[in-house]
Amino acid sequence: MRIILLGPPGSGKGTQGDLLGEHYGFPRISTGDLLRAEVGAGTPVGLEAKKAMDSGGLVDDDVVNEMIRRRIGRNDCGKGYILDGFPRTIPQAEQLNAINSKREEVVADIRVADERLVERLSARRVCSCGAVFHAINRRPQIEDVCDACGGRLIRRGDDSPEVIRERLRVYHELTEPLIVFYRQKGNYFSVNGEADVQTVFAAIRSKLKDWILEN
Ligand code: AMP
Secondary structure, eight states: OOOEEEOOOOOOOOHHHHHHHHHHHHOHHHHHHHHHHHHHHHHHHHHHHHHHHHHTTOOHHHHHHHHHHHHTTSSSSSSSSSESSSOOSSHHHHHHHHHSSSOEEEEEEEEOOOOHHHHHHTTTEEOSSSSSETTBBBSSSSTTOOTTTBBBOOOOOGGGGHHHHHHHIIIIIIHHHHHHHHHHHHHHHEETTTTTHHHHHHHHHHHHHHOOOOO
16 A cells, blocks of 8 residues: 655644554655655755756656655555555656555545745644654743753754745646646555544545555
């Protein structure tokens, strides 16, 4: 089983992906996290990707496709996996099919209006351990300190207002067409991502029950 989380930046794909991963015992694979790790390690892929990431654009399909091909070939993906932030273009979706077309696949689209996304992303604070907070809705106990590991919280470089606007523009132009792509495939559903985290999680699980047998 492969669960694809579709939805604009800031819609909650990471949060929902973690909850779903825990629930079903699947790893959450985020191409954004994989790319940030490459940037952090200063690899050639990271150096190349950084330019696109900093400006709110997309990294080359070939680079991301190869990264995903390697990642989903690993043992922990045997039972299933959750994709967060991939595919983001039609060629990526086609490549995913080419890599593994036999895997049962379902697409959960988390929908949130642009105005809400700008608010959410501007107030997002992240820790290097992967924890995510929100300066208004999900404040850490101590300001700018991670509840999970005590690390210092920062705003992601691409969560600045002008880069957020570009990311949303790119989402509408290149990623949104995937809605029609997967609707035609017949494995697509959407949920209202503006509700609170647990309500969105319950909505996704309830729709997923048609595909995955719950214990
Ligand atoms: P995210 O953490 O998912 O918001 O991704 C951060 C940035 O990484 C994006 O704004 C893109 O620049 C890049 N990125 C992540 N996933 C992809 C992808 N599937 N295709 C191209 N670029 C990506």
